[in-house]
Amino acid sequence: MPRQLLWIGYCTLVSSLLATACFAIPDHGPTRDADHGRVLVNRWCVSCHLVGTDQKQATTDAPPFATIAKNPDFDAAKLAFFLLEPHPKMPDMQLSRDETSDIAAYIATLK
Numbered sequence: 001m002p003r004q005l006l007w008i009g010y011c012t013l014v015s016s017l018l019a020t021a022c023f024a025i026p027d028h029g030p031t032r033d034a035d036h037g038r039v040l041v042n043r044w045c046v047s048c049h050l051v052g053t054d055q056k057q058a059t060t061d062a063p064p065f066a067t068i069a070k071n072p073d074f075d076a077a078k079l080a081f082f083l084l085e086p087h088p089k090m091p092d093m094q095l096s097r098d099e100t101s102d103i104a105a106y107i108a109t110l111k
């Protein structure tokens, strides 16, 4: 009997891990690549946002990414989702799901 119980416990664990992974990564692709995200923000976001630590000034009232990362409500998955829609005052950058996930992963490193 204890063997069976172990097995059930194992299955429960694995399926909850899978559920978590599916929730965090809505589409596909195993990696959320913060390095790629940094490249993307330096291309797309740097003109308005403070995107990292070595940039002193941004040109607009857009919130610095470090501020966004430190927000207690910060959630990388939500941020990635938010970025799929252009925000007001921002050009529509047509980012893919992978790109928004990478950007969110990068911003998460600024905490």
Ligand code: HEC
Pocket: 040, 041, 044, 045, 046, 047, 048, 049, 060, 061, 062, 063, 068, 079, 083, 087, 088, 089, 090, 091, 093, 103
């Ligand atoms: C043309 C200027 C501009 C560019 C480019 C831009 N943003 Fe923004 N962004 C803003 C402004 C301005 C705000 C402040 C919110 C507002 O007034 O709409 C903002 C707000 C945000 C917010 C916070 C939203 C909130 O309410 O917490 C996030 C996250 C964000 N931008 C991410 C990005 C990312 C990631 C990129 C690059 C892929 C980017 N932005 C590029 C101007 C820009």
